[in-house]
Amino acid sequence: xxxxxxxxxxxxxxxxxxxxxxxxxxxxxxxxxxxxxxxxxxxxxxxxxxxxxxxxxxxxxxxxxxxxxxxxxxxxxxxxxxxxxxxxxxxxxxxxxxxxxxxxxxxxxxxxxxxxxxxxxxxxxxxxxxxxxxxxxx
Numbered sequence: 287x288x289x290x291x292x293x294x295x296x297x298x299x300x301x302x303x304x305x306x307x308x309x310x311x312x313x314x315x316x317x318x319x320x321x322x323x324x325x326x327x328x329x330x331x332x333x334x335x336x337x338x339x340x341x342x343x344x345x346x347x348x349x350x351x352x353x354x355x356x357x358x359x360x361x362x363x364x365x366x367x368x369x370x371x372x373x374x375x376x377x378x379x380x381x382x383x384x385x386x387x388x389x390x391x392x393x394x395x396x397x398x399x400x401x402x403x404x405x406x407x408x409x410x411x412x413x414x415x416x417x418x419x420x421x422x423x424x
Contacts, residue, residue: 298412299323299340303333303347303356304377309399313346316401317408330354334362337369344411349378349386357382357389364390371419373411377404 300322304310310326317324325340327333331353337345345363347356354362356376363369376386379397386394392414393407 297321297323298343299325300344300346300408301325301327301333301336301340301342303327303330303345303351303359305348305351309397312399312401313404316404320405320408322408328352330356330359334359337363337372338366341369342372343415344373344375344408346375346377346408349376349380349382357385360386360389360391371415373415375407375411 300317302310302313302317302324304313304326314324325336325342327336329352330347333345333347333351334354336342347359349356351359356378360374360376363372363374373392374390375393375395376382376389376391377395377397378386381396383394383396392411395403395407
């Protein structure tokens with residue numbers, strides 16, 4: 287079994303790819319107050335690099351981000367054995383839950399940002415990751 291690096295304090299690490307600075311502030315507030323370590327990436331390419339380095343527990347991305355869109359980012363993470371265990375939540379203004387699922391996303395949330403819905407979804411994804419982290423990697 288491989289150990290997820292997570293944060294030094296043992297908190298779950300979440301990488302967020304968000305263009306809107308106001309949503310970014312709210313996500314930081316909600317997630318850090320809930321006890322998560324949060325890292326941001328400005329675009330999909332930077333998020334992919336950060337995910338490969340940090341191996342976060344969860345990555346939250348919009349669909350429409352520069353350099354590498356959120357759906358392509360999700361596909362790349364899920365195709366790579368080193369990153370496929372990272373849970374991916376796609377968060378978008380678009381009605382795109384089917385496209386997110388096809389890309390391999392573990393969950394989809396439609397904007398606007400709702401604190402409790404975000405935190406409940408994050409908790410469910412992290413619980414699912416903990417439940418499956420002891421399994422074999424395929």
